[in-house]
Amino acid sequence: xxxPTFAGLVSRWYEHNARDLPWxxxxxxxxxxxxxxxxxxxxxxxRVLPAWQAWLDRWPTPAALAQxxxxxxxxxxxxxxxxxxxxxxxxxxxxxxxRHGGAVPDRLEQLLALPGVGTYTARAVAAxxxxxxxxxxxxxxxxxxxRAVAGEPDAGPATRPADLVATEELLPVEPAAAALASAxxxxxxxxxxxxxxxxxxxxxxxxICAWRASxxxxxxxxxxxPQRYAGTDRQVRGLLLGVLRExxxxxxxxRLDQVWDDDVQRARALAGLVTDGLxxxxxxxxxxxxxxxxxxxxxx
Ligand code: SF4
Numbered sequence: 001x002x003x004p005t006f007a008g009l010v011s012r013w014y015e016h017n018a019r020d021l022p023w024x025x026x027x028x029x030x031x032x033x034x035x036x037x038x039x040x041x042x043x044x045x046x047r048v049l050p051a052w053q054a055w056l057d058r059w060p061t062p063a064a065l066a067q068x069x070x071x072x073x074x075x076x077x078x079x080x081x082x083x084x085x086x087x088x089x090x091x092x093x094x095x096x097x098x099r100h101g102g103a104v105p106d107r108l109e110q111l112l113a114l115p116g117v118g119t120y121t122a123r124a125v126a127a128x129x130x131x132x133x134x135x136x137x138x139x140x141x142x143x144x145x146x147r148a149v150a151g152e153p154d155a156g157p158a159t160r161p162a163d164l165v166a167t168e169e170l171l172p173v174e175p176a177a178a179a180l181a182s183a184x185x186x187x188x189x190x191x192x193x194x195x196x197x198x199x200x201x202x203x204x205x206x207x208i209c210a211w212r213a214s215x216x217x218x219x220x221x222x223x224x225x226p227q228r229y230a231g232t233d234r235q236v237r238g239l240l241l242g243v244l245r246e247x248x249x250x251x252x253x254x255r256l257d258q259v260w261d262d263d264v265q266r267a268r269a270l271a272g273l274v275t276d277g278l279x280x281x282x283x284x285x286x287x288x289x290x291x292x293x294x295x296x297x298x299x300x
Contacts, residue, residue: 006148006170006205007181013204014184019191021045023052024183030104030129031096032056037124038089038116043080051080062093063102071292074278075245083241084276087290088116106130119160133178135167140189141182145170147193151210153217154195236260236269241289244279249293250286 018024023036035055039048055076059065065073070087077086092114096104104125105111111122123134137160145166146152170185171178192203200206200216229235239259244251260266270287273279280290 004208005172006208007172007177007184009204009208010184010188011177011181014180014187017191018183018187019045022049024128029060030106030125031060031062033129034092034104034117034121034125035089037121037128038085038092039080041085041120042082047080051076051078059093061102062096062104065090065093066097069291070277071289074241074289078245079238083278085116087277091115092117104129106132108132108134119164127179127182131176131179133171133173133175134182135164135171136182136186137163137167138186138189140193141167141185143195144185144189144193147198147211148205148209151214153211233265233269233272236262236265237273240266240270240273241278244287244289247288250282250288253285253287256287 022028023033032052036048036052039052039055058076059068068090070090073086073090074083077083080086095114096102099105099113100110105114106126106129108122108126111117111125112119114122117125120136120138123136126132127134127136142163143154145163146154149166149170167182167185171181188203188205192199200209200212203209203212206212236259240256243256243259256270257263257266260269270279274281274287277290279287282288
């Protein structure tokens with residue numbers, strides 16, 4: 001009898017234990033999967049769930065989003081964080097319409113060429129939307145592979161080519177099985193083999209895990225502290241964007257001045273929003289979300 005493989009064990013576990021997430025349902029469109037993958041980067045599932053549904057209710061296809069303004073994309077993004085993703089997702093929708101007739105492409109090189117679609121997202125869409133065989137490597141996958149195969153507690157800094165090779169070696173040859181295994185390894189890292197407290201007794205690969213076999217030597221480095229938010233430029237940017245999202249027209253400088261007392265920090269945050277293409281000046285003394293209305297007159 002053949003020994004169970006890593007992918008086989010994880011996939012079987014996944015089939016019985018995967019979280020019931022809407023973007024995993026069989027009839028979900030490639031566009032809906034692409035949107036989920038962009039939203040899930042840097043944002044927890046629980047916050048993505050309502051935002052993903054609202055986004056797709058409003059823009060069920062790339063063509064629908066491409067017809068709307070970047071300002072509306074930023075408004076719909078709400079408080080998901082890292083709002084440049086909203087603008088890049090709209091840029092991506094425009095490119096899908098212009099280059100692919102409105103259908104999310106299925107070839108990896110075409111996906112990689114889309115705005116805002118990087119190594120991870122392109123492979124995730126190719127695997128999860130089109131059932132192709134590609135290593136899909138996020139932080140969770142890197143950690144699982146590092147522990148289970150190399151016996152190291154933490155994956156350390158990302159080494160993209162090596163990570164892709166190490167993960168690909170674990171995948172079954174058959175594309176659909178490989179895509180299933182990719183989703184399964186990711187889920188294992190998210191809910192069982194977590195960074196801080198892996199639940200090895202509940203893990204489907206405990207019997208063949210190299211780190212478990214080595215006696216689980218704890219990571220040597222200090223535990224990462226959560227990032228501070230209060231008082232940072234990120235907080236000020238969020239407050240400024242909050243005012244601009246609520247507004248129906250250009251917002252005078254004086255109104256934005258009220259969100260934060262520190263003039264230098266507020267000016268820096270506002271300049272950052274302009275540089276990042278999220279906000280644009282209107283005339284000499286007002287601002288609005290990018291593309292929120294007819295082209296702004298050029299100052300001066
Ligand atoms: S046995 Fe423990 S360390 Fe190994 S993959 Fe499973 S949860 Fe992670």
